Amino acid sequence: MDPVRSDPKLGSLVDRHGDLPIGTADDEFERLVVAIVNQQLSTDSAAAIRERLFDRVEVTPSGVLGADEATLRDVGLSRQKIEYVRNVAEAFRERDLTREGLADADDEAVIATLTEIRGVGTWTAKMYLIFVLGRPDVFPVEDLGIRAGMAELYGFADGDRTAMVDHAERWRPYRSYASRYLWRAVD
Numbered sequence: 001m002d003p004v005r006s007d008p009k010l011g012s013l014v015d016r017h018g019d020l021p022i023g024t025a026d027d028e029f030e031r032l033v034v035a036i037v038n039q040q041l042s043t044d045s046a047a048a049i050r051e052r053l054f055d056r057v058e059v060t061p062s063g064v065l066g067a068d069e070a071t072l073r074d075v076g077l078s079r080q081k082i083e084y085v086r087n088v089a090e091a092f093r094e095r096d097l098t099r100e101g102l103a104d105a106d107d108e109a110v111i112a113t114l115t116e117i118r119g120v121g122t123w124t125a126k127m128y129l130i131f132v133l134g135r136p137d138v139f140p141v142e143d144l145g146i147r148a149g150m151a152e153l154y155g156f157a158d159g160d161r162t163a164m165v166d167h168a169e170r171w172r173p174y175r176s177y178a179s180r181y182l183w184r185a186v187d
Contacts, residue, residue: 139175147161
């Protein structure tokens, strides 16, 4: 993680926050459902929906597919997100999308596989790479928090994603770790 520690801006965040892990999810399916719930919601709104979902539904492929739509709507999922979590449930039933099943696929292949599922975009696939598969070199420039961290620490304009990606090359092969500290910069 030397390129991250030696960065003048990120290095101080490493000192302040210590080592931040990646790949901490115990259940791959649950984590992908959480990523979908989190899409385009405030942290508080997403947390409330997640809590109700996990209280009322068994968050497994069969549990999500077996839950009636009214229950899923009552927990706060929109019709679109109901479709998306069900699409993910079907995909998990049809293919091995676990750490073991995707172990031999490179990051781009994982993104391609996951984004075939309606409701899973590049941002969601990259969150899966970082927090489920534990891939060390993912830079999710699609994430608002990442862009805010880049703006805060390095002065990038929010719309300057290409420059952000170019700047992040200096942290290769540990861009996932750098991302964790960029999020901390704006927490």
